Amino acid sequence: MKCAGIDIGSRSIELVVIENGQQIVSRQTESGHNPVERIKELISDVSFDKIMATGYGRSIAEVTFDFSTVTEIKAYGVGAASLYPGIRGVLDIGGQDTKVISLNEKGKVLKFEMNDKCAAGTGKFLEMMATSLGYTSETIGESALLGNKGIEINSMCAVFAESEVTSLMAKGCHRNDIALAIHQSVCKRAIGMIRRQNMNFPLMFAGGVANNVCMVHLLKEAVGPDIIVPESPQFVGAYGAAILAGEN
Amino acid sequence: MSDYTKMWTDLGLDNDNHNALLEALGGAYQSIYMAQEKRAKGMEYFDFVMSEAHGLRIKELCDEKEAGKKIIGSFCVFVPEEMVLAAGCTAVGLCSGADFAQEEVEQVIPRNTCSLIKSFFGFKLGKVCPYMEVADLIVGENTCDGKKKSFETFKDLVPNFYQMDLPQTKTPESKQMLKQEFMKFIQQLEEMTGNKVTFEGLKQGIASVNAKRKALHRLSSLRAANPSPVSGLDALLINQVSFLDNIDRFTENVNAICDHIELDIKENKGVKEANLPRIVISGCPMAVPNWKLPSVIESSGAVIVGEESCIGERGLRNLTDDSATTLDGLIDAIVDRYFQIDCAVFTPNNERVDHIQEMVEKYNADGVIHYGLQFCQPYIMESFSVEKQLEKKGIPVLRIETDYSQEDLGQLSTRVEAFVEMIK
Ligand code: SF4
Ligand code: SF4
Numbered sequence: 187m188k189c190a191g192i193d194i195g196s197r198s199i200e201l202v203v204i205e206n207g208q209q210i211v212s213r214q215t216e217s218g219h220n221p222v223e224r225i226k227e228l229i230s231d232v233s234f235d236k237i238m239a240t241g242y243g244r245s246i247a248e249v250t251f252d253f254s255t256v257t258e259i260k261a262y263g264v265g266a267a268s269l270y271p272g273i274r275g276v277l278d279i280g281g282q283d284t285k286v287i288s289l290n291e292k293g294k295v296l297k298f299e300m301n302d303k304c305a306a307g308t309g310k311f312l313e314m315m316a317t318s319l320g321y322t323s324e325t326i327g328e329s330a331l332l333g334n335k336g337i338e339i340n341s342m343c344a345v346f347a348e349s350e351v352t353s354l355m356a357k358g359c360h361r362n363d364i365a366l367a368i369h370q371s372v373c374k375r376a377i378g379m380i381r382r383q384n385m386n387f388p389l390m391f392a393g394g395v396a397n398n399v400c401m402v403h404l405l406k407e408a409v410g411p412d413i414i415v416p417e418s419p420q421f422v423g424a425y426g427a428a429i430l431a432g433e434n
Numbered sequence: 435m436s437d438y439t440k441m442w443t444d445l446g447l448d449n450d451n452h453n454a455l456l457e458a459l460g461g462a463y464q465s466i467y468m469a470q471e472k473r474a475k476g477m478e479y480f481d482f483v484m485s486e487a488h489g490l491r492i493k494e495l496c497d498e499k500e501a502g503k504k505i506i507g508s509f510c511v512f513v514p515e516e517m518v519l520a521a522g523c524t525a526v527g528l529c530s531g532a533d534f535a536q537e538e539v540e541q542v543i544p545r546n547t548c549s550l551i552k553s554f555f556g557f558k559l560g561k562v563c564p565y566m567e568v569a570d571l572i573v574g575e576n577t578c579d580g581k582k583k584s585f586e587t588f589k590d591l592v593p594n595f596y597q598m599d600l601p602q603t604k605t606p607e608s609k610q611m612l613k614q615e616f617m618k619f620i621q622q623l624e625e626m627t628g629n630k631v632t633f634e635g636l637k638q639g640i641a642s643v644n645a646k647r648k649a650l651h652r653l654s655s656l657r658a659a660n661p662s663p664v665s666g667l668d669a670l671l672i673n674q675v676s677f678l679d680n681i682d683r684f685t686e687n688v689n690a691i692c693d694h695i696e697l698d699i700k701e702n703k704g705v706k707e708a709n710l711p712r713i714v715i716s717g718c719p720m721a722v723p724n725w726k727l728p729s730v731i732e733s734s735g736a737v738i739v740g741e742e743s744c745i746g747e748r749g750l751r752n753l754t755d756d757s758a759t760t761l762d763g764l765i766d767a768i769v770d771r772y773f774q775i776d777c778a779v780f781t782p783n784n785e786r787v788d789h790i791q792e793m794v795e796k797y798n799a800d801g802v803i804h805y806g807l808q809f810c811q812p813y814i815m816e817s818f819s820v821e822k823q824l825e826k827k828g829i830p831v832l833r834i835e836t837d838y839s840q841e842d843l844g845q846l847s848t849r850v851e852a853f854v855e856m857i858k
Contacts, residue, residue, distance in 0.1 A: 242844065259852035283845075295856045297830070300849060 190234035191427025193258065193420075194221060194243030197281030197309065198394070200424040201228050204432070212421050217243070222250050238431035240423050242282070256430050258423050259287055259298045265426025266390045267293020269416055274386035277376055277405075278422070279395035281309040286379045288386065299379055306342040307375040309395045314344050315368045318351050319361045326365050327398035333366030342375065366400065373404040380409060387412035392422040438489045441496060445568060448561035455534060455562045456488060459723050466729045467667065472705040474664040474698070476691030483675050487722070491678060492564045498524055499568070504627050507569030509554065510577055511749035511775065512600055514616060514768050519639035519681070520631045521623035526565050527677025528554060528572065531721030533838045535560035543584050548810045549838040550721065551584050558591050565678070569594065571626060573619075576600050577779045578812050596622055602780055604773065613769045620765075633761040640756045640764065642681050647750050649688035650676065654747065656695045657739045658797045661704025663695045666713075666738020667728050668705075673745045674722045706737045711857050714793050716742035716820070717805035718813050719749075724838060727805055727846065734851045739797035742790050743805075748776060751789070778812035786816070787823045794829055800857040801830040803850070808837045830857050 188210070193200045196217060203211035211232055215224050221243050229237075238254050239247035240261040247253040258278075266276045267289060276287040284307050288296040305311045309323070316326040337359060341347040347368070354364050372395075380389070389412060395401055396419035406413050416422060442452055463484065483491065495505055504523045506513075509530070518525040533549065534556035543555060557563035566572065574585040575598045589595040599615050601608030620631050629635075653672065656663055672691070676684055698704070713736050715728065720743060728738055742748060752774055755767040776786040790802060802824055806814040814835060821831040832853040836842055 242848070245847075257848050257852040257855060259848070260855045295852070297825075298852060298856070300845065 187236070187432065188234040189428045189432040190229070190232065190237040191261070191424040191429070191431055192225065192229070192237065192239050192241075192247065192253070193261065193423035193427060194225065194239060194241040194247060195281055195423075196242050198420065199224055199228060199241075199243075200421050201232065202421055202424040202428045203232060203234050204425070204428045209425065212418065212424070214420065221246060225251070236431040236434060238427040238434060240427040254431070254434055256427055259285065259300075260295060261423045261426035261430065262392060263287050263289050263293055263295045263426065264429050265422040265424075266392065266416075268429055269422065269425070270388070270390060270414055273388055273390050273414065275380075275383075275389040276422075277380060277389055277391050278393040279307075279309060279372075279376060279391075279401070280393040280420075284308055284376060284379065286376075286383050286385060288383055297383055299383055301375070301379060305344045307372050309393070311342075311344050311347070312368065312372060312395065312398065315347065315351060315365070318348050319355075319365055321361075321365065323398075327369070327400040329362050330365035330369045330400040331403060333360065333362035333364070335363075335366060335370070337363050337367040339364075339367045339371045342371065347371075369398070369400045369404055373401060373408065376405065377408050388414050390414045390416060390422070392416060392419045394420050436489065438493065441493060442488075442564065445492070445496075445564055446561060447564060447567060451535070451560045452488075452562045455532070455560075458532070462723050462725065466725050467671065470665055470667065470705075470732075473668055474691060474705055475694040476687070477664075477668050477671075479687045479691070480668070480672055480675050483679050484671065484722075487678055488564050492568060494680065495524065495526070495565075495568045499570070504570040504623075505568055506571050506573060506623070507565055508573040508575070509581070510575040511744045512575050512577070512772055512777075513573050513598065514619070514772060515643050515681075516636060516639040516754060516768055517616065517620055517623060517631060519642055520635035521620070521627050522629045522635075523570075523623060523627060525681075526569065527721075528557075528563065528566055528569070529674070529677065529721035530554040530557060531724035531838070532556075534562055542587050546809050547584065548580055548718075548807045549724075550719070550807060550810075551580050553721075553838065555584070555588065555591075558588070566592070571596050571622070573598055577777065578810070580809070580811070600779070604780060609769060609773050612773055613765070616765060616769055616772075631761075633764065636761060636764045636768075637756060640754045640768070642685075644753045644756065646676065646681055646685045646688075647753055649685045649692065650750050652692045653688055653695075654740060654750075655796070656692060656699065659699045659704070660712075660798065661702075661708040662706040662710070662712075662737045662739065663698050663704050664691075665705055665732060666715075666741075667725060667732055669738070670720060670725070670728055670741060670745070673741065673749075674720075677745070678722075711736040711801070711854050712739045712797065712799045713737070713854075714740045714742060714790065714797065714799040714802050715746075715805055716790050716802055717817065718807045718810050719744040719746075720805070721745060726838070726840070726843070727803070727834060727836065727850075730843070730846050730850050731803065731854075734847065734854045736850075736854045739799055740793045742786075742793055744777070747789070747793065748786075751775075778816045783816065787820055790820065790824065791827060791829065794824075799829075801832065801853065803853065804831060804833045806833065806835045808835050
């Protein structure tokens, strides 16, 4: 049986199909302005027997395509536990929100917290800061790793942080140092959530921001080495949804 | 439906604004209440009262006024209804459950004020609340800092404002103070009505209010049944109506719906599927038409089995002892009863957690959703320790912070759905 999971996020959509425990399809596209069209394109040439949608846009898929749905919290929990049996938590920093999920030994969700009122501390925030520093979201992490510590970005609001960045540049600070400070501020916020929830380890770092080397580095520096970054951190939710589709 | 335009104009309402509010209210009611698949028999009465909340009910209050009665409006469950009745007055709650005239509101109080406070300012400034306009006295209670300080501004907007001070601790001295405040309140009522609050009057007042509480207690305990015989939304509505309706008629109708529900339970009938995840809501009051969170919860496949809230059990717990043989004895009994209210403006307020836990046990709940209005310091502050203590007892908790806007509906649903998946 082929089971598909589709994670419809605010920035990107991921599709995973599994058969006999093997991922046979995994692909991604931008959500764009018309996610329904994007979903159609994404699944048009893929065959599957069952499908489950998750993510911010799951209800669009429910209404338009009559897919079953599950929240991204459960999907990430199931995906993480299946990829790494024994995992006890997930930190997911995506395009528009940050979540921490505590899992029991069997991968069942014990508690979660989401932070999503605005772009603060998310992938979107990093992307905006990258642009104002003249990097891309792909390159900002590596450059930040070269930076020196010492600067602090105080504002979590993307709009205010942007003006902080501008004035730091005007003062002659090196942009690598500023980039590092930006990562530190995002990381601090995530660590706050991890500590508040008193999470157990090992912890999976998932979501698009887990591809950022500086974030991974800072996170390990703060909470220890028990951080696992999966091969494709953006696909954990879609993968979890695919597993759940099979159980449905 | 009769045309009440003249009545509204006479009360000083702004017709355009008021129509806009009624339209929004009607829309929300249709999409949230009438859309429920099954409802308990007997809800028709409460639907009717809601549909006539600004019409027939206001007409009744105007008629009472004509006959010489005074209408006492209040924001908080600390204002003793027993005394209001004993002075021959009618009590109404000033609900404040919707955003209105926000721009004007933010000219007089800060933006980061809780929605409830902003709402009663909005209702006043937008001239849309007939209860506020019909009231002969508006009682403001010194509870949280938000209310207390905003009343300094509010009192200039309403000509008939009366401030009631309240203690913040539960010491014997505080209790003494509450008694003094209640005595002052009696005096105020007596002065404005020319009626005396007598032993018989107070005894009668206690009887009416206790009867209402008992009826609502009865309804609450029926909610322990599985499958749920009444939706959480409908139970909330009944509690909300209790602040608007004529007290004795209300009590009668709550008992009537309980009769129906008891029959349904005997036949193992419910309005929801059996064995749904069961949730207790705890936290800030939910005034009409603030149905956002309950509607999200019940459309996420869970059922609400109790509200630990002022529009709910916090406001209703404990009857007033009516055994005293003197007027002063009855007043003391009222003080005793109100002094036990476990509102978060008190410090410490440890009883509240115990009460939440009791409710979880009594109604077989699987989890608690703590509902805090953004910028509500007392409840949000308390929510951290409530969460910790309940989780220590193995009760899952979801803390929600929200306001009256609809912007966060998407995120709210995700959180609630994930919580429901978690406790299933
Ligand atoms: S929460 Fe406290 S202040 Fe608010 S209505 Fe209830 S008792 Fe009054
Ligand atoms: S909700 Fe909180 S802040 Fe608002 S009036 Fe009630 S106690 Fe005060």
